[in-house]
Amino acid sequence: MAEEIKSKVMTSDAGRPIGDNQNSLTLGDRGPIVFEDFLLFEKMAHFNRERVPERVVHAKGSAAYGTFTCTNPDLAKYTTAKVFENGKKTPTFLRFSTVGGEKGSADSERDPRGWALKFYTEEGNWDLVGNNTPVFFIRDPLKFSDFIHTQKRDPETNLKSPRMMWDFWSLSPESLHQVTILFSDRGTPDGYRHMNGYGSHTFSLINANNELFYVKYHFKTKQKIKNFTRQEADHMKSVDMDHSQSDLFSAIEKGDFPKWTVQIQIMPEAEAATYHINPFDLTKVWPHSDYPVIEIGELELNRNPKNYFAEVEQAAFDPKNIVPGMGFSPDKMLQGRLISYPDAHRYRIGVNYNILPVNAPKCPYASYNRDGSMRFDDNGGASPNYEPNSFGGPTQDPKYTERPTTYATATVGRFDHREHDGDYYTQPGNLFRLMDAGAQQRLCENIAGGLGQVEKRIQDLQINHFYKCDPKYGEGVAKAIGRDIKEIVKDEALVSA
Incomplete structure (x- = not known):
């Protein structure tokens, strides 16, 4: 075999020299990521395929079914989403997880906890994918695979490496907020029932007048916050590696259903442009003094899965899954996840992951997607697999067209996020x-x-x-x-x- 030619200059997999590996290609410094960012998509697509078959991140998890009940009668001024009609009860599925550990790791490790919540609404599935923290370590998805590599195993020793972690964090000061949370008491929660959850990203809501409001989601535990000290967390590893799983399952099994108060923060669209903090920066929170939380309902978990593999291991959550009356934002990390998550699911559990029972909508749905590995329904039968057609197949409805988003004229480029915001x-x-x-x-x-x-x-x-x-x-x-x-x-x- 010919000797591999190595370059001191970072390149793409095809050898294209890379000039900026720190910043995604965006429309202006606060604008959305553009589709031509070959480097971001190459890195994320490769990263999503690094592990077979467990998840690259959030590998170990626990889940339960439940109900979201909307209790706020005033949400129509923000959104037309039916899930937010006062008194509406919506079935849900919530998967908790650790982030960096493998499937066999301990539940009490110091780590953020994943919070992936699927709402089976009458208008389709809404997937809200966040963490038990309102912020994250990085603000640009181009750095996600680099960051996660530091949380995994050293390529030489195959051991977890404090050196890799602190080397990356020390060179990435935007991580300070999340690092402070991670190494506080909140970094080792006492089970999943006793922690808060957050949508973390900035999303949006759209009302009947086509007005847009940016929104943050908060889930505050009604079981009271309980955390382990470092010593207690270490001890729990020797007592019960699966403490969070057993605690959640047992509580629901005996009828002690965990509950969370659901809250939102609302920012009118026009205020985002002048707010003194970049409202789309995942390393920062919106101070409650500026945007107070509004209580909108309650989430209750009340049913355990019957088969862990079918319902928890095969569960797939897509941030792209929203319903009418909702939208996204220029949050760069969110935009990276909109493409990365479904790509990871297609690789891990197949292109037809959306029709697995735990992932399938509970409302009527129709698509022209056909074939693919492990297609286990009738594959559309004899109906046409193209659109438009003259045989009565499902058609588009213009009333569901996405609201146009206007951005100020801006230049596409790799804008240095540290130059534009150095307040870490x-x-x-x-x-x-x-x-x-x-x-x-x-x-x-x-x-x-x-x-x-x-x-x-x-x-x-x-x-x-x-x-x-x-x-x-x-x-x-x-x-x-x-x-x-x-x-x-x-x-x-x-x-x-």
């Missing part, structure tokens, strides 16, 4: 200051467990980030790894006396 420190600093002294100390000690194992140059860079969030944050982490903050923060004007 305000929100994680605010979060740190919300914690009591005990929680702050546990946060610093949790970080020290991994950061203390890596080179000093990585420690120095990361602790400087923490210090800019809040001096006590940087000092606490430095002390926890046995370092002197004055040896790390070189700008004497920054270092407290």
Whole structure:
């Protein structure tokens, strides 16, 4: 075999040199991702096929069926979606998961928790896919596979690597907000019932007047927040690797149905352009003082799956699945997921994943998609598989045409997200200051467990980030790894006396 020719310049799989591997190709710095971004799609398509057959991320999960009940009579001013009619009850399916661990990993690992919720509405399935955190580590999907690689196993040792994690985070300061959450008490929730869920991304709602409102979804547990300390989480690994699964299943089995209060934040479309925070940045939250939460209903889980593989392992959630009265946003991470998620499902469980019982709509549906591996229904029978046709096949209805979205004239390019927004420190600093002294100390000690194992140059860079969030944050982490903050923060004007 001829010797592989290696280049010092990063290229595409076909050898095309890459000039920017940090930023997706967008219409303006806040605009949507464009379809011509060959690099983003190549990276995500390759990433989605790296593991066979378990999910690349969110491999280990638990799920249950339930009901969403809308209790707010005033939502018609925001949306025509029937799921939000007052008193409407909609069947749901919610899958919880850890993110970075393999299928056999422990439920109590320090990790974000996935929150994938399917609403079987009368207008089709609505899939809301988020986490138990309102933010994420990155703001551009081009970096997603790079980030997840750092959470998986070292290609040489096949071990989890604090060095890879902290090297990436120290070079990606936009991760600070999520890192602060991850290493706080919230990074090790005591089961799935005792944590909140979030849609995380910015979505949109559209009313009968064709007015658009941007929206954030929140699910607040009614079981009260319960978290493990680091020591308790480590102990649970030796007691019950499947603690979250057994806790959820047992509670529902005995009729102790978990519930969440469902809330939204609403931002009128016009305000997004002038809001002082980029409302489409997944590393930031909308402060409740600016956009208060509005209670809209209750989610209850009340039925366990009968077959784990058929209903949980084969469950597929697509952020692209919305219903009339809803829309998306220029959130870059969301836009990347709109293509990445269905692509991953087609690879993992086949092109016909949408007609598997757990994924199929409960309302009438009709499509001209045919054939493909494992087609297990009548495949459309003798009906035509094309449109238009003159044989009475389903036809389009113009009333469901998507609302046009207007963007200011902008240039397509790879806009440096760090150049346009370098405030990585305000929100994680605010979060740190919300914690009591005990929680702050546990946060610093949790970080020290991994950061203390890596080179000093990585420690120095990361602790400087923490210090800019809040001096006590940087000092606490430095002390926890046995370092002197004055040896790390070189700008004497920054270092407290």
